[in-house]
Amino acid sequence: MTGFTLDDLARIVAQRADASTAEKSYTRSLVEAGPxxxxxxxxxxxxEAALATASGTKVELVAEAADVLYHLLVALRVREVDLVEVMAELERRTVQSGHAEKASRER
Structure with missing residues (x-):
């Protein structure tokens, strides 16, 4: 198990989003391009992650899942949503079963 967390990745995304130029940072170029x-x-x-889930290898799915997490954090950054907000929502949802939580949203 690595000690690397989503919080670590979020910090890296934030640092790279604040890079001096888009030429020096892919993350900055995405942020500058907008939502x-x-x-x-x-x-x-x-x-790509869904396709890897359906018919790809484990290695492909791992790589695509990493891409999804990275791009999700960039999207959150560009919309000024802190990872803490998402984690709080997940925590709120997990106090009950998934079926009960989903039913509570279906109104």
Whole structure:
């Protein structure tokens, strides 16, 4: 087990988003391109992860899952959503079963 966490990745994304120029940082280039570009990249990576889940290898799925997590954190950054907010929502949802939580949203 590594000691690397989503919080660590979020900090790296924040640092790179604040890089001096987009030429020096892919993350900065995504942030500068705005929410629509970040959404497109997140969608592309999500589809690739889904395809790897359906018919790819374990190695492919690991790589695509890493891409999804990275692009999700960039999307959160560009929309000024802190990872803590997402984690709080997940914590709130896990106090009950998944079926009960989903039913509570279906109104």
């Amino acid at each position: 629509a570009r970040c959404a497109k990249k997140l969608g592309e990576e999500g589809v």
